[in-house]
Amino acid sequence: MESEHLERRFGIVAVERGYILPQQLIEALKTQVMEDMAKGEHRVVGRIFLEQGLLSTSQIEEILDVLGKGLPLLKEV
Secondary structure (H helix, E strand, O other): OHHHHHHHHHHHHHHHOOOOOHHHHHHHHHHHHHHHHHHOOOOOHHHHHHHHOOOOHHHHHHHHHHHOOOHHHHOOO
16 A cells, blocks of 8 residues: 555654654554554554644655655645
């Protein structure tokens, strides 16, 4: 699935840029999987980080630019 691949890369770029710690990425991915299983809902890790206050919108935009993606991916919910 393309979205799963994007999230893995998104999280790696966020860690590489020093925006989050590796453990924070692991926790967000755990949250994502638990929500997928419990609710059948899928939140992208960028939205999880935004809602937790770990990333700003401008940081998310920067990471998505690095990945060649636009902000609409964040507007999933």
